[in-house]
Amino acid sequence: MRMRTLITSAALATALLGGSVAPAMAAPAAPAPAPAPVSAAPVPLMAAPAAANGPGVFITNGDRVHISSTPPRTASAHAWWTHISGPGTKAKVTIWLQMKSGRAWHSVAKNAKNLKSGNGGSARRVVARKKCSNSSKHQWRTKIDVDLIGVADSPEKAYTKPVTVKCGV
Template sequence: MRAKSLVTLAAAVTLAAGPSSAAAAPAPEPDVTRATAESVDVFQTGGDAVHYSSTPPPTISAHGWWLDKDSGGAKAKVTVELQILTGSRWHTVATGSKTVKQGGGSSRRANARRTCAGTKATVWRSRVDVDIIGVADSPNKLETPGKTFNCGV
């Protein structure tokens, strides 16, 4: 089994319109970590910024994917956790996972969604974990920056 190192890609693609109003709580810094193993091979974990879903009812959504130019036909289990900030702690309120080839796009990503329960201002983020099938990799996860939405849990 070939070991890979993980570089989390904190280039969160912002799909929600307008600036964040996260003044109520400081937005956490994206996790940019390297966990080096025996190999110099690298794959990247990608995740978009948490956003309102384009389909009703009002729902918060996030996606996760992975990229590796040397992956060939490898697949990875991508898991996305939607989290809310309560006080100073993050709590997972929805999870989604999918086994996909690298690349992103609608058929090569995992999705997590949570329907809004009211309009309470809530800080949301996502955490993305990629586990390439049959390859030892790092336990590090990508954490997207927190964003405030009028969408309670």
């Protein structure tokens, strides 16, 4: 979802910054020939490449909340980003661990780290953990934000799919 939005935003910004999409035409010196029939099909627009100072394309990713394999018993999740194209090489990745209480989601832990692009390996991810106070079942998810360092990007955040975990806080 974030990749599609960034591509759409880059194309829109290019069209807006580039001015009119139809070239100006001078008045004909001689009588104009009969007009060509009007086509009902839309005229395709050619999107120029994104500006050098745009965010490019990247993927925000994270795993589902789970019980950590290392003691003490904690709800745990990881977040990372993958560079596809554009100028960003490092990003501040922030992860919020959220537990559902009633109808609302509440952040119970937060962590952030500056990371190079990667595939989620231990050196290129950030972890959020919250110690379990009991083994009652609760819905958990994470909220993830990737902010490219030195590059303006969108304020969108990604959410992992909610899962039921035997961990209460």
